[in-house]
Amino acid sequence: MGKELSVKDIAEMAGVSIATVSRVINQNGRFSKETEERVKKIIEEYDFHPNQLARGLRVSTVRVIGILVPDITNEFFAMIILELQKILMTYGYLTLICNNNEDERIENEQMDMLLGQKVSGIIYVGGRGIAKIRKGLPFVCIDRRPVSAGAESEVPYCLIESDNVKGGRLAAEELYGRQCRNVCVVSYNQEISAYKDRVEGFMQAMRSHGIEPMLCIAEYMNHYNEGENMMDELLEENPGLDGVFFTTDYLALGGLRSLARRKIPVPGKVKVIGYDDISLCENVFPALTTIRQNVKQMAEQAADLLISLVNHETVSRDAISKIDVELISRETT
Amino acid sequence: MGKELSVKDIAEMAGVSIATVSRVINQNGRFSKETEERVKKIIEEYDFHPNQLARGLRVSTVRVIGILVPDITNEFFAMIILELQKILMTYGYLTLICNNNEDERIENEQMDMLLGQKVSGIIYVGGRGIAKIRKGLPFVCIDRRPVSAGAESEVPYCLIESDNVKGGRLAAEELYGRQCRNVCVVSYNQEISAYKDRVEGFMQAMRSHGIEPMLCIAEYMNHYNEGENMMDELLEENPGLDGVFFTTDYLALGGLRSLARRKIPVPGKVKVIGYDDISLCENVFPALTTIRQNVKQMAEQAADLLISLVNHETVSRDAISKIDVELISRETT
DNA sequence: TTGTATGCGTTATCAT
DNA sequence: ATGATAACGCATACAA
Numbered sequence: 001m002g003k004e005l006s007v008k009d010i011a012e013m014a015g016v017s018i019a020t021v022s023r024v025i026n027q028n029g030r031f032s033k034e035t036e037e038r039v040k041k042i043i044e045e046y047d048f049h050p051n052q053l054a055r056g057l058r059v060s061t062v063r064v065i066g067i068l069v070p071d072i073t074n075e076f077f078a079m080i081i082l083e084l085q086k087i088l089m090t091y092g093y094l095t096l097i098c099n100n101n102e103d104e105r106i107e108n109e110q111m112d113m114l115l116g117q118k119v120s121g122i123i124y125v126g127g128r129g130i131a132k133i134r135k136g137l138p139f140v141c142i143d144r145r146p147v148s149a150g151a152e153s154e155v156p157y158c159l160i161e162s163d164n165v166k167g168g169r170l171a172a173e174e175l176y177g178r179q180c181r182n183v184c185v186v187s188y189n190q191e192i193s194a195y196k197d198r199v200e201g202f203m204q205a206m207r208s209h210g211i212e213p214m215l216c217i218a219e220y221m222n223h224y225n226e227g228e229n230m231m232d233e234l235l236e237e238n239p240g241l242d243g244v245f246f247t248t249d250y251l252a253l254g255g256l257r258s259l260a261r262r263k264i265p266v267p268g269k270v271k272v273i274g275y276d277d278i279s280l281c282e283n284v285f286p287a288l289t290t291i292r293q294n295v296k297q298m299a300e301q302a303a304d305l306l307i308s309l310v311n312h313e314t315v316s317r318d319a320i321s322k323i324d325v326e327l328i329s330r331e332t333t
Numbered sequence: 334m335g336k337e338l339s340v341k342d343i344a345e346m347a348g349v350s351i352a353t354v355s356r357v358i359n360q361n362g363r364f365s366k367e368t369e370e371r372v373k374k375i376i377e378e379y380d381f382h383p384n385q386l387a388r389g390l391r392v393s394t395v396r397v398i399g400i401l402v403p404d405i406t407n408e409f410f411a412m413i414i415l416e417l418q419k420i421l422m423t424y425g426y427l428t429l430i431c432n433n434n435e436d437e438r439i440e441n442e443q444m445d446m447l448l449g450q451k452v453s454g455i456i457y458v459g460g461r462g463i464a465k466i467r468k469g470l471p472f473v474c475i476d477r478r479p480v481s482a483g484a485e486s487e488v489p490y491c492l493i494e495s496d497n498v499k500g501g502r503l504a505a506e507e508l509y510g511r512q513c514r515n516v517c518v519v520s521y522n523q524e525i526s527a528y529k530d531r532v533e534g535f536m537q538a539m540r541s542h543g544i545e546p547m548l549c550i551a552e553y554m555n556h557y558n559e560g561e562n563m564m565d566e567l568l569e570e571n572p573g574l575d576g577v578f579f580t581t582d583y584l585a586l587g588g589l590r591s592l593a594r595r596k597i598p599v600p601g602k603v604k605v606i607g608y609d610d611i612s613l614c615e616n617v618f619p620a621l622t623t624i625r626q627n628v629k630q631m632a633e634q635a636a637d638l639l640i641s642l643v644n645h646e647t648v649s650r651d652a653i654s655k656i657d658v659e660l661i662s663r664e665t666t
Numbered sequence: 667t668t669g670t671a672t673g674c675g676t677t678a679t680c681a682t
Numbered sequence: 683a684t685g686a687t688a689a690c691g692c693a694t695a696c697a698a
C-alpha cells in the first residue's frame with residue numbers, strides 16, 4: 001500500500017505551500033492561474049484524494065448525509081433513496097443509508113453512529129417517531145409526519161410529503177366513477193400520517209356521494225399476504241363488494257391474488273386501486289390501477305432543502321409544498 | 334448547539350486525564366475498576382459519543398464499510414444489503430451504500446469518495462468490472478465474478494456466490510420431471526457470470542435428457558416487461574412451448590403476465606420457473622416456482638469474511654464456499 | 667498571490 | 683494505573 005499521499009506531498013511536488021494546494025482544491029482564497037494549473041495537474045497525475053476525515057475534523061462536518069429508513073426492501077422507499085442518492089451525489093455528498101425495521105432501539109443506535117460520524121445532515125424517510133434529533137443538525141423528513149416523543153413544538157423539522165388526502169380522493173372518484181357503490185378501504189396502522197390521510201381523503205369523497213365505505217386495518221406492512229387474507233375475509237362477509245382501495249400497492253397485489261385464485265373477474269366484478277405505483281403494478285395481470293407518488297420530485301425537494309439547511313441558507317416554508325399525486329388508470333378499474 | 338463534548342471534557346469531569354478516558358472507551362491499556370466506573374458513568378450521563386473523524390484520522394480508518402451495488406431497487410440486491418447491514422451493525426460498523434446503474438463513471442466516482450472517507454473495507458454486490466481496487470483494502474464481491482480491467486491475476490478478491498450451475502440444473506430437472514419437453518431459457522447478458530452459470534446448468538441438465546433448449550437474451554435488467562415481450566415472441570414462434578426458465582424472478586413475472594393476458598393456463602399448458610425468490614413470488618397468482626438463493630447465508634459469509642480481512646486475520650480460502658440454492662416449488666409448475 | 671503556523675479530537679508512546 | 687504529549691491531514695487566520 002505504501003504511504004498515502006497528502007496535501008504536503010502534492011505541495012512539495014508542485015513547489016508551493018500546502019495552503020495553496022488546499023486553496024485550489026477548495027477553490028477559495030486567491031491563487032494565480034498558473035499555480036492552479038500546476039497543482040491540478042499533479043493532483044490528477046497522482047490520483048490524489050484529500051483525506052475527508054482530516055477535512056471533516058477541521059471543519060467539524062463531513063460531506064455525508066445520513067438516511068434513516070424503515071425498510072429498504074420496500075420498493076417505494078428504495079426508489080426514494082435511489083433518487084436522493086443521485087441528487088446528493090451531484091452536490092458532492094455521499095449517503096449513509098441506515099435500515100431499522102421500525103425498531104426504535106436500532107434507530108437510536110444508528111442515530112448515534114451517524115452523529116459520531118459528524119454527518120452534514122439527516123434525511124428521515126418514512127419515520128414514525130423522532131427519537132432524539134439534535135438541534136442545529138439539518139434534518140428533513142419524507143413521507144410521514146413523525147410523532148415527537150416530547151412536546152410537539154420542541155422538535156422542529158421540515159417535512160416533504162405527498163398530498164395523500166388528494167390521493168385518497170382520487171381513488172374514491174375513480175371507483176365511484178366506474179360505478180362502484182359497495183366499497184372498502186384496507187389500510188395499515190392509522191397512526192401513520194400517510195395512511196391516515198389517504199383513508200381520510202377516500203372517506204370524505206365517498207361520503208360526499210352518500211356512501212359509507214368499510215375500513216379494514218392490516219397488521220404488518222409489506223406482508224402482502226395480508227392483502228390476500230383481508231380480501232378473502234371481505235369477499236366472504238360482503239359478497240356484493242364491487243371496489244376496494246388499498247393504501248399500498250403491496251397490499252393491493254395480495255388482494256389481486258385472492259381475486260385471481262377465486263376466479264373473480266377484475267375489473268368486471270370488483271375493481272381495485274393501489275397506492276405508490278411501484279414497478280410491479282404494470283407487470284401483473286391485470287395491471288394495477290394506482291395512485292402514483294412523484295418520487296423524483298419528493299426526493300428533489302427534500303435534497304435541495306437539506307442542502308440549503310446545511311449551507312445555512314434561510315429556507316422559506318413556502319418552498320415546502322405537498323407533492324402532487326396522480327391516478328394511473330390501468331386494468332383493474 | 335453549543336460546544337460539542339470531547340474526551341477532554343469527560344476527562345475533566347471525571348477528574349482523570351484524557352488518556353485514561355480513551356483507554357476505558359477502547360478497553361485497552363490498564364485502569365482500575367473504580368476509574369472505569371466513574372468515567373463510564375459520566376459518558377453515559379452526558380450521552381457522549383467520541384468523534385469518529387478524529388479517531389479515523391488517528392488510526393487512519395473508520396468503522397464504515399462501503400457497499401457498491403448496481404440497483405438498490407432490485408429486491409434481490411435490497412435483501413442482500415439489508416442482511417449485510419444487520420450483521421455489520423453488530424460488529425459496530427456502519428454501511429455506506431452506493432448505487433451505480435452499472436455506470437462505470439459513477440462507480441469510479443463513488444469508489445474515490447469511499448477511499449476519501451477511509452472506509453475499512455468494501456463489499457461489491459453484483460458488480461461487473463473492478464475499476465480500481467486498492468491493494469490492501471479489504472474487498473469482497475457478492476453474486477458476480479467481476480472481470481478485472483487489467484491482468485486477471487493482478488486483482489485478487491474474495492467472492493461469495495450462489496451455486497448457480499446447480500440452480501440451473503434444479504430448474505431443468507423440475508421442468509423435465511413435470512414432463513416439459515419443449516423448453517426455453519430466457520436470460521440476461523451472458524457475460525455476467527451468475528446468469529451464464531444458470532444457463533449452463535440448465536442446458537447441461539436438459540441435454541443430458543436429450544433436449545436442446547432455446548436461448549433468449551433480454552436486454553435490460555429489471556425491466557420486467559422484457560419478460561413479457563420475450564414470452565410473447567416465444568409463444569408466437571413456438572406454439573408447442575411447454576416450459577420456460579427465466580434466470581430472474583422479475584423476468585419470470587413479466588412472462589407470467591403475458592401468459593395470463595393470453596389466458597394460457599399455467600401450469601396446465603406451460604410451466605415457468607424464476608430465480609432469486611423475491612417476495613413477489615408467492616404473492617402473485619399463480620405463485621411462482623423459483624430457485625431460492627440463500628441471501629442470509631451469502632450476506633453472513635461476506636460480512637464475516639470482510640471483517641476478518643479488516644482485522645488482518647488470515648482467511649482460509651476453504652471458508653469461502655459456493656452457497657447452496659434450493660428449488661421452491663409453487664404453483665407455476 | 668502565497669506561505670507559516672495553529673488547532674480540530676483522538677490514539678498511542680513514553681514517562682512516571 | 684495514570685498522565686503528558688506528539689502526531690494524524692487538513693483548513694484557515696494571519697503574516698508577508
